[in-house]
Amino acid sequence: MAKYIGKRLLYMIISLWLIVTATFFLMRVAPGNPFASEKKLPPEIEANLQAHYGLDKPWYQQYTDYLVNVVTWDFGPSFKYKSQTVNDLISEGFPVSFLLGMEAIFIAVALGVLFGVIAALKQNKWQDYTTMAIAVLGISVPSFIMASFLQYFLAIKLGVFPVARWESFQHTILPAIALAAGPMAYIARLTRSSMIEVLANDYIKTAKAKGLSSGVITVKHAMRNALLPVVTYLGPLTASILTGSFVIEKIFGIPGLGFHFVTSITNRDYTVIMGVTVFYSIILLVAILLVDIAYGIIDPRIKLAGGKKGE
């Protein structure tokens, strides 16, 4: 197990290096620069600024400097937010994004699995049709439209929740729902189909022949097997929650990491773009690793490569 994780960590570092390199060069290729504004700066000032941030050095030196900085976990100063470093931005924004993301993942998994199991147990009955109709809506409606709808109806019309901003738990509910709707619908459909497949298995009949009640059969025998595909989806889910949060944070005016990320790109705030990309990549890679480890725990037939072989 330790050997397996060590190997995976090594691959993660390689992936990270590839991501850093690709982002670094793509960013340089994109037209514009952090100091471009409507009023043209005098060339001397611009040259000074460039020198201050090290942008006058040749590209390979900037690249190696940056790599060294990343390794020492120093993403440098922000070009736009004066007197703030990228590290500051991350440590400020991440807790907010993390809370929002966790809330959304919780809603998506809990409700998605619940709906999926209900739909499967009541296959081709009204409960099934209702939940699946909701699921199709959830998958087809993009999160930003969902967000606007929620704001309009629940906040403006009914006044149940605040429209935007990030102040209390109340404020977190609408963005979390908007973010969770798509993944939840997907999980519901996934759970339903895999649950139906599992319920048709012989071992469910064996369990029934033992005299177990249908509740015990559903929870102990069916769900554990049916949830394997859902666990697999948790990796991509993290990714979609992360990317979804860029838009949602912008719509709800939440000072999270996604908000900074989107702003930094329009500003060509090189260091922020790089720093946040690296940070997001690490989160994603760790999430995928955790999913793989969880998979091995849930399904004993999956032996993690590099782990103990055989019996």
Added chain:
Amino acid sequence: MEKVLEVKDLKVSFQTYGGTVQAVRGVSFDLHKGETLAIVGESGSGKSVTSQTLMKLIPMPPGKITGGQILFNGEDLVPKSDKEMESIRGKEISMIFQDPMTSLNPTMKVGNQIMEGLIKHQKVSKADAKKRAIELLKLVGIPMPESRVNQYPHEFSGGMRQRAMIAIALAASPKLLIADEPTTALDVTIQAQILELMKGLQDKLDTSIIFITHDLGVVANVADRVAVMYAGQIVEIGTVDEIFYDPKHPYTWGLLASMPSLENDGNDELAAIPGTPPDLTNPPVGDAFAPRNKYALAIDYEEEPPMFQVSETHFAKTWLLHPDAPNVEPPDAVKQRIRKMSSNFDKPVLVKEGK
């Protein structure tokens, strides 16, 4: 002998898009304590449905028991609710399924799968259940049960999984064990071992067994009595000797003739019963076997044959036993094996309805 099970005129049908399939059409048999009854027949003859109905394991709906009684220890199971059945399933009646590769839960330890039933039915503690699970694994001939009990099904071979299934089924010492083609998915050497194991355990535990199979070789090996099913009905039932050495029904003749034997030399083509079983959505008028039966009489197409009693234990549902029926010779392969049964009545007796 004490009667464990008495099935009376059981009828089961399934609601499908194509119409109502009458899978079981009036099956009656009984089973004594410690006895093994084999139910044989082609695929689709209703043998599995019959056996699963005994535990009410068929999905309802679309399945439905449309008539008859299942008297288990004198108590009718048909009107019982699912909740009431839970205390009978696994405790009084157990079942072993065909494919050991799929009938164990892949994500649960074998020991836990054995313990579940024990904890539910015998209200024992987890530790005691585990001790008992180890004993059971030992009983069914699994070496090193102490470590095997903590393993998952994928770490077991096919034969060992079927042994584990038997351990699960026997966990609560049921009075009746239903084995639905338990050896079909196993290779021949393992088949023999599993059959030996089942016979040995039956002697030890005095369980009655219903053995569903389409393998007549297996039947000869394990059964005391044999019921031959065709198109949802029992067409012939008798002791093993009566079915193998004095069969009366043309369908049984067909089955026996199509069994390869050592006497068959390479030149003889193996006999087969032509055609396919009838569609039970619209069961044919008269004898369901008539269209495939070269001995069919005119009446077979018009009226369903009644049950005739050949001996105390031997019944067959064919017009050929009627006093007015012409005398027909069974096929050679069957004729060779026929022996005179001393227990036979002088003449087959028509069984009155509602016996």
